[in-house]
Amino acid sequence: MSYQSSNPLVGETEFALDGPWATYWIAFLRVVTGWWFFHAGITKIIEDGLAYSYGPMYMSEMSGTALGGIPVWMGNNLAWLIEPGVPLFETLIGLALIAGALTRLAAFGGVIFMVLFWIGNAGFGNGVVNGDLMGLLLFLTVIVLAAGRYYGLDALIEETAFVKQHPKLRYLLG
Numbered sequence: 001m002s003y004q005s006s007n008p009l010v011g012e013t014e015f016a017l018d019g020p021w022a023t024y025w026i027a028f029l030r031v032v033t034g035w036w037f038f039h040a041g042i043t044k045i046i047e048d049g050l051a052y053s054y055g056p057m058y059m060s061e062m063s064g065t066a067l068g069g070i071p072v073w074m075g076n077n078l079a080w081l082i083e084p085g086v087p088l089f090e091t092l093i094g095l096a097l098i099a100g101a102l103t104r105l106a107a108f109g110g111v112i113f114m115v116l117f118w119i120g121n122a123g124f125g126n127g128v129v130n131g132d133l134m135g136l137l138l139f140l141t142v143i144v145l146a147a148g149r150y151y152g153l154d155a156l157i158e159e160t161a162f163v164k165q166h167p168k169l170r171y172l173l174g
Helices: 020-048 054-060 070-077 079-099 103-120 131-144 153-157 161-165 167-171
Strands: none
Touching: 020 079, 020 103, 020 131, 054 070, 054 079, 054 103, 070 079, 070 103, 079 103, 103 131, 161 167
């Protein structure tokens, strides 16, 4: 008898995404991730309106990151876009994820935010594996698993005649 035949990990392993517990979990992850971003955005809107001045200030201090001078330039020259954009897009990304509508597009926006946050934390005082990286992985999971198709509006949107006539739209949904 060989070692391989007695090893229970050698056989085929399957993670069925169509099982009820997996679909509940994927939908739960999508909603919780959405709530996290919605709460972050709506809190900024309530406190500062669409004049979130910390965003450009944060970017203008990102001189020692892998992105070089790009964030600093953005913080200094695109404040007019960043100040309203951060709270507005965080809120919209969160709402889209909670509803499960345009989920992949919204999660891609979350990936952009989290990459900037992660790289912006270039000192990595809490290590390379930190909350920003975990948020990035959550958004990537939502994209890869097409989380909007599980108890989300994307499942209904994909059944419309318009999406069936333009099947490439499914890459933004799900």
